[in-house]
Amino acid sequence: MTVKDKTFDVIVIGAGHAGCEAALASARLGCTTLVLATNLDTVAFLACNPSIGGTAKGQIVREIDALGGQMALNADKSLLQMRMLNRGKGPAVFSPRAQVDKHRYHENMKFTLETQPLLTLRQGEAVKITPLKEGYKVTTAVNLHYFAKAVVLCCGVYLNSRTIVGKHVMVSGPNGFANAKKLTSSIKKLGHTVRRFKTGTPARVKVDSIDFSVMSEQKGESNATAFSFMTDSIQSDKRSCYLTYSTPLTKQIILENKQLAPIYNGDINGVGPRYCPSIEDKVFRFSDKEKHQIFLEPEGEFTNEYYVQGASSSMPAEIQEKIYHSIEGLEHVEIMRDAYAIEYDCIDATELLPSLMSKKRDGLFFAGQINGTSGYEEAGCQGLVAGINASRYVKNQPLVIFERDNSYIGVLIDDITTKDSFEPYRMMTSRAEHRLVLRQDNADLRLTPIGREIGLVDDNRYNRYLNKVKEIEEAGKLLNKIYPPRQLEEMFAEAGEPLPKTGLSVADALRRNGITAALIRKHLGIWQDISPEALEQVEINCKYSGYIERQQNLIEQAKKLEGKLLPDDIDYMHMDGLRLEARQKLDKIRPLNLGQASRISGVSPADVQILIVYLAQNRKK
Amino acid sequence: MSEQTIVALSTPVGRSAIAVVRMSGEDSIKIAGRFFHPMPDKPNFVRVGKLQTEHFAEQAMCVYFVAPHSYTGENTVEFYCHGGISVPQAVIQACLDNGARMATNGEFSKRAFVNGKQNLTNAEGIIEMIDAETVSGVKAGVNLLNNKLGELTVKLQDKLTDMISRTEVALDYPEEDLELPTAQSLRGEIAELHGEISQLLGTVSAGRIVKYGINVAIAGRPNVGKSSLLNAFLGSDRAIVSSVEGTTRDTLNESIAYKDTKFNFVDTAGIRNARDEIEKEGIRRTNLAIADADVVLFVTDRKDDFLQCDKKIIKVYNKGDVNDYSDVSDGIVVSARTGQNVELLKQTVYDAFRMGEINNSDLILTNQRHIDCLKTASELLKNAEEDAQNGTLDCVASTLHDAWQVLGEITGTQANEDIIDRIYSKFCLGK
Known part of the structure; x- marks a missing residue:
């Protein structure tokens, strides 16, 4: 070569x-x-x-x-x-x-x-x-x-x-x-x-040593939508997960062996996430809790291994066995791979x-x-x-x-x-x-147009997107159409909503709690050729219009700060008025704009004000 | 950075012959034109005119400056009006109602600086001023009128942090077996918090008193000299007086300025078991006036007399020039007829509201901003309450977050991390 x-x-x-x-x-x-x-x-x-x-x-x-x-x-x-x-x-x-x-x-x-x-x-x-x-x-x-x-x-x-x-x-x-x-x-x-x-991961255990009969089964949703906007159909309930619980015995075993836990005896120095605690961490930190949830998840279609979510651990292997055996339904479980922590x-x-x-x-x-x-x-x-x-x-x-x-x-x-x-x-x-x-x-x-501009979105995906946009627009045109109470009767009855005394626009009807786009389609005979995905957008935009509008306003406000660019040659360390912590943080992170600056921990609203003054002053020069 | 029009009192708060209210920003001249007539014909010239506030019209002088020829370098309007508290406050309120917002500390100077109207040597001082306003909202919170408001706001926000963190756990950890709130289960809690804020707002009466004056109801049995007392206060024969019981049938409103404070008197019909319908109606109005009052002057001429109501009561023994009240200790002896002790009575009312203290404090305007924040938070919580009844948890959470942010303007906290920290310190979460 x-x-x-x-x-x-x-x-x-x-x-x-x-x-x-x-x-x-x-x-x-x-x-x-x-x-x-x-x-x-x-x-x-x-x-x-x-x-x-x-x-x-x-x-x-x-x-x-x-x-x-x-x-x-x-x-x-x-x-x-x-x-x-x-x-x-x-x-x-x-x-x-x-x-x-x-x-x-x-x-x-x-x-x-x-x-x-x-x-x-x-x-x-x-x-x-x-x-x-x-x-x-x-x-x-x-x-x-x-x-x-x-x-x-x-x-x-x-x-x-x-x-x-x-x-x-x-x-x-x-x-x-x-x-x-x-x-x-x-x-x-x-x-x-x-x-x-x-971080850490739990043990993998063998499926035929698990007693599922004491656990509750969690099936997939039979008609769930696919992850990708491009996948048309999926089989969404091939395998189930199972829910079980640790027991007071689990807690007892962990507390009795606290000195063996690497996170407590100092063998592990790395910083672990609070949101992904090991089972021993949970017991130590939340000692008033008698039992913790454990989920069993299949590792694959052609393997007997199950993942034991909620029971990651860095305890010695023999203690791990005791801990796992104390979990409901795992009394006789066969561990195939140990749980471990990783630094x-x-x-x-x-x-x-x-x-x-x-x-x-x-x-x-x-x-x-x-x-x-x-x-x-x-x-x-x-x-x-x-x-x-x-x-x-x-x-x-x-x-x-x-x-x-x-x-x-x-x-x-x-x-x-x-x-x-x-x-x-x-x-x-x-x-x-x-x-x-x-x-x-x-x-x-939100993002397909951006992906298209970048060049990662192919024609197929882009056309799907364009089509959805068009459908939403089409469907939206009917939102102001007004129906008399007589025509709304059946739909409101099915939704369990009190029948309106006056006529209602489609949008107003859609804003009522029990009324969905699907119901409107069924009873009012409109939107017959609009896809469910497009109708979902129409429904959400309608039902949540107030909130979405408020959010858009906040976004506009936030944009003002994002639009104020901070030149990358600013000498923060010698900027009058900034507190020392803010100087150091700003110097380290060198934010691109005022918005980013305002989100740095250690930069106070007053520090941002000073940056604003600085920017304005520089603009005048 | 914001070109919004700002307004503030430029002279010290409190007793003075004249006060200057200054407004700066692109729209300031337009805003002034909405309630001051006639505006000066050209910039830099003072004109006397009528200033229409919500409650009264006031004669004042106005001058405007056109950018960049002003202190701030922006369009600027100044009003010269009567001093004290009520009038300048009303003028500021008029500006606010027409689109201005309250200036923060040092904001005029900051704008002047930004617009190149002040040289750099002043910069540090200005920055300190900005610091004073925003570095620590907690400090501002503590500086609030009677301190309690600040403390209570911190407590309210803490409760909200708690509620939000539980809500966020419900949203971000749907599979945990925790007792987590639903939109509907939050409703009671939100209502409670909303109630607390409303109550808090209710106790901030000083703010209202500063703005609109003290409501003083003059009440008592018929023929004890209530209307005579009003006339004594006013220094004129405004109310009809006679020795016939039940002369005053309707309530009568009159205001005076005492020192830097406005007293709004309400003379009421005498309280007794009235027989005729008109008098009954008068007594009903008396009760309304008492409900509206900040203080009740309970006028009497006998020692065993008492009035039952949940208002601040000052007992006034009238006819001190003829009756002997030598052993009286639970009230003030006055004579409406001779004017004996009427000044003392005014001072007593004034002191009862610590008006001297309030007016010497320069915190009132800051306070107004905080009260506005509380009002907004209160409204948001009311919305959240409705969301909780009809809507979904994501919307309730969103509104709660907004309320939290608004309270954060008082307490000086903004970080989302507070909530996330609370989530992990309180809940055992994760796989």
Whole structure:
């Protein structure tokens, strides 16, 4: 092979959920792309639970899909069951979640990468990144050298990782896969701060040793919608999950063995997430709770392994057995793989721009758990953004930034690049201040045009989008049509709503509690050729118009601050009036605009006022 | 950064012959024209005119300056009106009602600075002023009238934090086996909180008193000299007086200015078991007047007399020039006829509301902003209550968040992290 053979536009290091999206986006945008993975069996490996989506995460997956990413399509192809969480709590928080076959998921994604033009998938541990005059050289453990204008680091939890089961500490990545030992020093040399985070996973147990009869079954919804806007039909109830509980005995065992818990005796130093506590953590921190929920989730269609959600642990293996045996229905359970905690190196994402490019090095991008986030979905969307921007960087195009008001992706990236975080970052709907408009049902309407402009949305997807927009418009034309009470009678009776005394417009009827678009279609005979997806938009826009309007106003207000750009040469350290903490924070993060500045923890409204004065004063000069 | 028109009192709050109210911003001249007639024909010239406020018309002087030839560099209007509390407040209110907003501390100077009307040496001082307003809203909260309001707001916000964090857990962790709120189950709680805010707003009567004056009801049995007392207060024969019981049949409203405060007197019909319909109606109105009053002057001429109501009562022994009240200790002895102790009575009413204290404090305007915040929060909670009845949890949460933000303007907290921290400290969550 010649140097030319080893020269690419973009090199992606890591083929987890971030790496796959990054590589596909880059290649689909026309860049020759190399993906290096320590082990090709780790491509899109679901190292923790065999599920995609959930609250806030489901919204992210829909957004990835709307932009032309792969995660939703891959989940649909590997589906075991599909559910919509939070039904009844309002469309803003409806959250799709899929249980998937982890082996299919890996295979399907790997095959997609393998068959993607311009993409080269190569096993190899990157050990060194050398900045060149133009671009970078990436060296692998077997001393091969690859060259590219841009590099995307998606190293997941593999950097210097060690897994912990009680006293037994293994230098390894998740699931016994080899870790990446040398790359951290390269990342440090490139100017980035490295810190240490921790997470964990429960045991996998054998299905025929589980007593499902004492558990409650959770089936998939038989007619659930697919994850991807492009998937027409799915089988959404192939496999069930099961709910059971830990017992007072569980608590007793954990308390009796507290000194053996690595998180308590100091064997684990990494910072773990509060939202993903191990079973021992839950018992220690919430000692008044007598039992905790445990979900059993199938790992795949052709395996007997089940994932024990809610029981991650880093206790010694023999204590783990006792703990698991104390769980209702798991009295005789056979553990196939131990639960373990994992510690790993990651960077401080406030050293990144909202494009996910390094502030220290042009052409160097970071995405996924290496940025201190947790979760497949969080990783996937960062990978997509980093991949898009790496390719745009190579092509000298302006980098794309997603905003807090157009996507969860924008919220996530703004959060991690703006706010200091001392634990792995998980997305929650409550982090999205505009969640009433950032819904899973309208992800396509929000983002497909953007994806089209970027170049990731093909004609097929774009036409679907255009068609939906047209249908919504068509359906909207009938909203002002007025019907006399006589014609509304049947519909209101079915809905259990008191019959109106005067005539009502379709919109007014739709605003009544029990009246749905489907009922209107059935009783008033309109909207016969409008798709359910389009009608859903009409219904939500109508029922929630007041809230949506208010949210839009808030977005407009927020935009004013976002529009005030802060020049990147401001000397914050010597700016009169700023408090010391604010000077340091602003100097470190170097926000792009006043909006971002106002969200930095440690920057007060008064500090923002000073920045406003500073900007205004500079404008006058 | 905002070009919205701002207004504030430019002279110190309190007793003074003249007060200056200044309004700055693009629309200021337009706004002034809506309630001041006639406007000066050209900039930089003072004109006397009539200033129409919500409750009264006031003679005042007005001058306007056109950008950039003003202190702030923006269009600016100044009104010179009577001093004290009520009049300037009413003028400010007129500006607010017509589209201006209350200026924050140092905002005029800040604008002047931004517009290049002040040199850089002043910058630091200005920045300090801005700091004083916004660095710590908590400080502002503590500075509120009688301190209690600030403390209570923090408490209210804390309750809201609690409610929101539980709601967010319900939204973000639908599968946890926790007792989590539904829209409907929140309704009672929201109503309770709404009630607390309304109650709090109700206790902030000082704000209203500062604006509109103290409502003083003059009540008592027939023929004890209530109307004579009113005349004594007014220094004129406004009310008809006679020795015939039941002369005053309807309530009579008159105001005076005492020091820097307005007293709104209501002379009422004497309370007795009236026989004729007109007098009965008069007594009904008396009761209404008492309900509206901040203080009741209970006029009497005998020691064993008493009035039952839940208002502040000052017992007034009238006819002190003829009756012997030497051993009286539970009231003030006056004579409406001779004017004996009438001034003392005014001072007593004034002191009862600590008006001296209130008016010497420069916090009243800040306070107004905070009261507005509380009102907005109260309205939002009312909406949330309705959402909880008919709507879904995501909408209830959204409205609660808005209310939280509004209270945050008083307490100086803004961060979403507060709520997230609360979520994880209170609930055992996660897989």
